[in-house]
Every structure is written in C-alpha cells, then in structure tokens.
Amino acid sequence: xxxxxxxxxxxxxxxxxxxxxxxxxxxxxxxxxxxxxxxxxxxxxxxxxxxxxx
Numbered sequence: 115x116x117x118x119x120x121x122x123x124x125x126x127x128x129x130x131x132x133x134x135x136x137x138x139x140x141x142x143x144x145x146x147x148x149x150x151x152x153x154x155x156x157x158x159x160x161x162x163x164x165x166x167x168x
Contacts, residue, residue, distance in 0.1 A: 117127040135141070139154030 117129055120127045140151065141153055143150050143152070
C-alpha cells in the first residue's frame with residue numbers, strides 16, 4: 115500500500131523481499147489439499163486456550 119501511494123505521488127519505490135513471495139507475518143500453504151496457516155499468532159486470553167484444549 116505504501117509503494118502504491120508513493121507511485122501515485124510521482125515516486126519510484128523499489129521493493130525488496132527476503133523470500134520468493136510477497137507477504138508479511140502470516141502465510142497459507144496448500145499441502146495435500148489442506149490449507150495450512152502459519153506465522154505470527156497472538157493469543158488474547160489464556161482462558162480461550164483452556165476452553166479449546168479442555
């Protein structure tokens with residue numbers, strides 16, 4: 115979004131990525147027909163974990 119805004123204001127941004135895909139902290143891979151999400155996760159309340167884990 116920042117690069118788009120710069121380009122619209124007559125700048126020429128150059129974007130470098132550390133990997134061969136564009137993304138941030140989260141990504142989804144397709145493995146054997148399943149979508150696997152991984153990356154940065156935040157647990158807002160420990161009680162939510164206790165409910166899920168039993």
